[in-house]
Amino acid sequence: MRAPEEERELGEQGLRLQALCRQTILYAQNETSLLQQISKIFVQTGRYRSASAYRLEEGRWQPLAAYTGAVAVPFQGPPAGIETELNRAILEGEVQSADWQDRSGFIVPLTSLERRDSVYLIESDTPIDTESYEFAVQCQFFRELGEEIGYGITILRERLLHLDLFRQNQLFAKALEQSPVACVITSAEGVIEYVNDRFTLLTGYPAVEARGETLRILKSGMEEETVYQELWKTIGQGKNYRGELINRKKGGELFTARINISSLRDTRGLITHYVMTMEDMTLEKYYEQQIDRFRYYDSLTGLPNRFLFFDRLEHAIQKAGNDRAKLYVVFVDIDNFTEISRVTGYETGDELLRRVAERIQWVLSPVHTLARFGNDEFMILIEKEENAGEISSLVSRILHSVKGSYGFGGSAVNVTASAGISVYPDNGSDSRELLQAAEMAQLRARSSAQDGGGEFAFFSEEMQNDARESMRFGTYLRRSVESIALGGTEFELHYQPVVELKTGRIVSAEALLRWNHRRLGSVSPEKFIAEAERNDLIYPLGGFALSGAVEQLARWQRNFEFAPGIAVNVSVKQFQDPAFGGQLRALLAGTGVSPSLLEFEITERVLMSDTDRTLSVLQLLRDMGIRLLLDDLGSGYSSLQYLLKFRFDVLKIDRSFVSSIGSDVGTQSREVSRSIIDLAHSLNCDVIAEGIETAEQLRYLIDQGCDYGQGFFLARPLPVDQFNKLLAAGRIELP
Template identity: 35%
Template structure:
């Protein structure tokens, strides 16, 4: 009885203790799970320091009546705190090193908030234990009640058992133990008491049970044998199936992965290494989020949440990082089972790239500025893009299902289209210009590209046309070509097109063994027209001259303008050159006719040089050069005519080129010299003037006449350097003469008109140079030509006045041969007139030259000018000049030009 009571009591107390322990564990696990769940959803707000997001995640705990304390720390900062009962200051000391602590009235916990194995913060909190204690007290009262009832029932039962049950049961127990120790036999049966109560029926049931046991043992033995056979067979089947599944798992082309709900990869198949490059050991045991693209973390976490709710997922896509740093697109199908996630996946990177290419192609198709058309193999239009409608005027609904011939402009014949389709069928490609008809009927030039699209069997499944409008481009190209090859003023071929045509005509003449004649034409005194009447009239004259030249030749001949007033004419297909004189004379005559502009007549003439292929030259460059030389020969003959090229012209040209080449180095090599020719005062017979004259002593050719090299120096821009050198030599010689002669001596320096040109005004420093070197400025006389006065502009006038203001006198050289106006003599403050030697050479009593020279002297004196007569070689000339009142004479009668040292000796002897 005591044992029964002790057993019942112990059992109930144990159940109560175990119930309390279980309730506490459930309380701990439930609340810790709640805190951890909140901490997981607090990760992202905590990462981005989003306090409002943190408050939103913790709000479920704030509203829970069981929560009495809550605090979220990030490092040393308190992100959020809930402490209505001021528990923060009295937290248990053991909480710092433990996950939870059981207090007298509260349950305290501490949960770390982690991301990628990195601790972001700590969530601390406390829950009330009132409800738990109340529940435990109710359980205790219920246990005590059950214990009392059990004690009473036990006492009554003990009495009954002892009397009616225990003895038979003891016997039955002893028999059963004996039976258990024996082999199976009929001894298992036990005679039943002769009573009609539960004990007898228990004996009967026991005997029946023993009979059934004997039968069941036999059946079990038989079934056990059969089961062992089936288990063996099933085990072999499972082994084969397991091997088959392992092979499928390891060798399947798809990707397989097993992970737990915390995101740790448990197992993967080898195909992952092919896709991502990582070995199996490098991925298993690691969180799969380490491989996910950061942009895909939110949706991947959402998919984990869905799986954690035991819902399968299909067609989920995210990106996984490859070993090389790139990302691959992975498509998933996942099933949650038994706490694990079973996932099958495949690499769809190529499909994604193809989709992106399709989107890009579609975007290009829709937004391209070029028209696109897609047709079937029978040329029925399937689709067009918006640019097609913009270019052709036809909407998509107007052309779909129709043949592209609706765009036919009628500008191309059947052979053109036949060649297009023939090439398209042979190569699958055609490209070229085509004219199409707009919906409004207008025709436009398009650049068309046709392509066939083939299937895997090589059959045409689509035809694609791409075209864009090049009408304006064609016009622009034609305009650019015209501007590049034609003179914009006269619309004649320019130098570039002329060279091309000349080459072509020479090849043609050579092939057909014919003559070709080249005219090189230059308008005489055209510059005077520009300077006198302005460039507008000059341009009009050039246009008219071009028309006149064009009217003198055949349509097959070429007239070109090389620039300025230079023209060329190519006369081709000549069997002989007999008509060349007639053509050249006709051009000369027509160009010499007056030009009428702005109610005034303008006269110019032309000089023509003629070179013939192949007699003069077989090369285009030589032919042009020879015609140019012949043109200059025509000018030298008096202009307004034509001249054929002769070998002597080439010799003269080569001689000029040699002179030019050597002239470049004449000054550095010291080959130039200054000669001085004395000027005699007729009234006093004294010599205190001289003219400085340049001489070139060539090391091979000896003394070269200035008439040979000065024009070349002027033509090629060397005259400025030579003139500057002469001036410096004169200044140095003047300083020496003044010291030796102890007299005021003047030297005339010839200045070319080209020295007045240019932007640097190189003559302006001459007065300063003289003053700097101790030479009086009035010791230098500047000699200029009449032509300079005729062409004088503001710059020339300013320079002449600059000389006058600095006491440098001005002399007009070769007076009487030009066209200068007498008003210019006063305007530019001229001091001397030098009568040209052509008047002096035939000077005699009662001659016209005497009258002209006398008139010049009288006019000069009336204007306050002095007169110097050049070229005096006889005593008669000197006497006549003296009688007419001429002031100075210069010539061989007085002395020839001489070097500086001889000139100094001459002056010394004259004294």
């Protein structure tokens, strides 16, 4: 439990930082000095080790400001190894933690900028514990501060732009009449005696018409009479009057003017005249309205943003509480938007967001609040519907309106969305609880959808329990992965033999990762590998599996006359890692393993991740002499397409077809398996059938000319000592 003093200190530190940053934004003269001063505040007041600002320009991160210790430092690019976190911060608009060398820090996107292309890298004095309360608080603080800084930069740019325009107008007015503002001189009774050209330009009254009149010609009827009474009372006492008045021009148009009236006295001290300067504030008021709109509305879609949504939700909760009524919060998220945006380009992604927003608006009525909440996230506040059936019908129409094909130039994108619904007061008593519940329901809806999206769900307590369990599981996994570097033994590799079907000779092995947790026991690889990929633990975990397999291969080379090959599964994220090739070369060089004995199993998911990157890495592996296996062939069409683009050494028949041989649907599976065998041989590839579990399956595959096989009928995945005994025998007896 965190001590109250620590929580208070953390909160006070955040408030000091926020206050100083706001003050700096308020008085900033240019963007460079603003960013440099905020960097200094982070270090001197926030007690962080360093702070640097960067902007993504043409694919490269350019330094904008930097400060460390008590001195400014030369501008340079961000530390190596955190490009993924930098790009994710820009793409998702969320604070990221990053580790490089022996340091760690926060990457804070400046999300309120018109173009989300800038971040702050805040280096921490101590390692960051992403599971800690302090980390969550700091992320929330940095998220809000990043929005404020981005907002401040935008306003500064607007201010500097408008300042330049204003100065140009002043110079123009001075050139005409040596005065940038409208000037009026009246008698003590208020009769106009003089106006300059600026006055004529502002009001439409020429000097010849204005002279002899009073300032009542400007009265608009929009101000209370007490305003004018206070004005005359002030100047009648010889005091200066400053204020804003809504006036009317000769043509009838209204304008807001900043008024400054001072008195002129004679030698006896009696007021003889009044001098009034009048500045048109219409443009200034317009920009103030635009700034307010930028503050509370999304610049891309024109919808209310998260700030305005929170404000309306808080008011709605208060009203619903007083009326003992229900209200509904709907969280809508575009399925696979990150992948769509990455493949089609960010400009296309932005256009897609605009179109989705329009489609949702078509379904909703004016009494509903639709807001863009995040990158591809929309929130809907519903106060009028009275029962869950009406809400279900409305949300179904929303998802149906979003679903469909969106054309962009010569291409089209198929889009679906998922939604989660929370109910006040059933699922929460405040905005935070309702938003969390709606988001949790949306995630459940997406995960339960058969095609990965297009569904909605109401929040339930079961989801809350599942979320706690998922968090607990993720914590266990993270700690176990972190223990690898300290010599932890919870993870180990098992090896399943791959045998020549005609002879039973062991030719290779597939390395399979196993996790035996001290509390959870043996955990399914499908479960913990999926969790590792979601939380970026797949990099150290995949590295452990790859290095362990290569080191075992080196031991087999030393201890056996015939060393079998080893097949290793590679995740999508490992495959996309720019450092993957260099790390692999170093590993092979350090162990002395022949690359021809190493095999990589490539799944359809890897092939679909990034076409250009995939082909590049496949060619790199082939150039190194590593054998390539196309895994799960037949389970999708994309892998078949890749056979036309790239040559694989081995094709693996998916276990779903092998397991069906001999069943009621076996005829079709037999034909598919036979076709894959024929296809492989026509391409000069070997064939491995995985998942062989019966003698009938084995006999059929042998009869069809399948080269190799693996499965429980032949041998289960084994610890290395048991596998070594099989390897010493050299073969497996086949029936």
